[in-house]
Amino acid sequence: MNIDIPKAPGAIKKVLVIQYSQTGQLTALTEQIVAPLRADPRIAVQVEKLVPLKPFPFPWPFFRFLDAFPESAHMVPPALAPLQLKGDEDFDLVILPYQVWFLAPSQPVTAFLKHSVAQRVLRGKPVVTVIACRNMWLLAQEKLKSMLAAAGAQLIDNVVLTDPGPAMATFITTPRWMLTGRKAGFWGMPPAGLTDAQIRGARRFGLALREGLLNDREKSNQPLLAGLGAVQVNPRLYFSERAGTRGFFIWGKLVLAAGPPGSWQRLPPLVLYAAFLTLMIFTLVPASLALQALLRPFMARRLSRIKTQFERPSGASTERSHIYGV
Numbered sequence: 001m002n003i004d005i006p007k008a009p010g011a012i013k014k015v016l017v018i019q020y021s022q023t024g025q026l027t028a029l030t031e032q033i034v035a036p037l038r039a040d041p042r043i044a045v046q047v048e049k050l051v052p053l054k055p056f057p058f059p060w061p062f063f064r065f066l067d068a069f070p071e072s073a074h075m076v077p078p079a080l081a082p083l084q085l086k087g088d089e090d091f092d093l094v095i096l097p098y099q100v101w102f103l104a105p106s107q108p109v110t111a112f113l114k115h116s117v118a119q120r121v122l123r124g125k126p127v128v129t130v131i132a133c134r135n136m137w138l139l140a141q142e143k144l145k146s147m148l149a150a151a152g153a154q155l156i157d158n159v160v161l162t163d164p165g166p167a168m169a170t171f172i173t174t175p176r177w178m179l180t181g182r183k184a185g186f187w188g189m190p191p192a193g194l195t196d197a198q199i200r201g202a203r204r205f206g207l208a209l210r211e212g213l214l215n216d217r218e219k220s221n222q223p224l225l226a227g228l229g230a231v232q233v234n235p236r237l238y239f240s241e242r243a244g245t246r247g248f249f250i251w252g253k254l255v256l257a258a259g260p261p262g263s264w265q266r267l268p269p270l271v272l273y274a275a276f277l278t279l280m281i282f283t284l285v286p287a288s289l290a291l292q293a294l295l296r297p298f299m300a301r302r303l304s305r306i307k308t309q310f311e312r313p314s315g316a317s318t319e320r321s322h323i324y325g326v
């Protein structure tokens with residue numbers, strides 16, 4: 001390995017890592033990235049674990065799962081247990097892993113980004129986002145970017161790992177995992193979630209962050225993770241995400257107006273929406289993909305623009321991966 005570490009490093013670098021995961025998947029991924037930083041005496045890592053005052057269950061009872069969509073889509077933050085952060089800390093880098101809930105950042109992460117203490121800590125700081133989700137994250141990242149901008153933070157990198165199974169299979173395997181806790185493959189479908197190899201491979205990002213930090217490169221507001229295959233965008237899912245986001249927003253308003261989370265008044269609009277959503281997933285998404293396949297020659301430029309736009313800032317190219325043993 002030819003990693004460029006200076007002989008006479010300066011002061012200790014301080015890194016804040018945010019942590020929330022229901023199944024442990026996102027924590028395992030984050031741990032791979034953070035391990036090289038933790039192992040280096042020139043880097044101090046502080047982990048802030050997010051604890052919602054009213055915990056989100058796993059596995060999710062069916063209606064509890066559905067009931068989470070209005071607040072997720074409208075980014076209504078749930079109350080968090082007090083943070084360890086005080087607000088006056090000065091970090092060199094913030095690592096912000098998150099999962100996607102209903103095409104938006106998960107509620108605990110939204111709560112963190114809207115927290116006044118977090119906003120003080122984030123102001124002016126370079127942030128690396130790390131997403132692990134089924135495979136629809138494009139518009140969640142747009143929402144997250146707007147929250148980072150509101151806090152005055154700088155997004156310098158985005159790492160995305162998505163479930164490797166075929167998109168239509170993951171519409172079954174991921175909800176099954178969330179609702180029953182069962183992750184293994186069944187009826188010829190792949191297991192839900194990321195593979196161990198994907199998670200292990202994320203170590204390359206930690207090695208590159210360490211190298212960047214020890215060379216003060218985080219100060220340049222340029223990506224530290226370019227050339228490492230940090231993100232691969234499937235632009236064809238963008239149109240389904242747009243339609244889904246619109247649906248979540250409109251129906252979410254209706255459910256929010258019906259009553260607070262968990263109230264029986266929410267049940268009728270939620271049941272209606274569940275039926276509508278299932279219909280959409282198994283009609284609109286395949287129809288949108290089929291239509292795009294037909295229109296491919298006319299859409300190529302638009303799709304390529306979407307791909308480039310959403311692969312920023314870290315990019316899909318892999319020319320530096322070999323440096324980190326991948």
Ligand SMILES: Cc1cc2nc3c(=O)[nH]c(=O)nc-3n(C[C@H](O)[C@H](O)[C@H](O)COP(=O)(O)O)c2cc1C
Pocket residue numbers: 020021022023024025026027065068099100101102103104132133134135136137174178
């Ligand atoms: C309520 C809920 C909604 C979800 N919505 C999406 C989604 O819109 N897009 C997506 O790609 N994954 C979605 N997922 C999957 C998660 O992003 C993530 O992969 C899974 O919850 C595992 O994360 P964990 O580390 O918290 O266990 C959803 C999961 C939950 C629990």
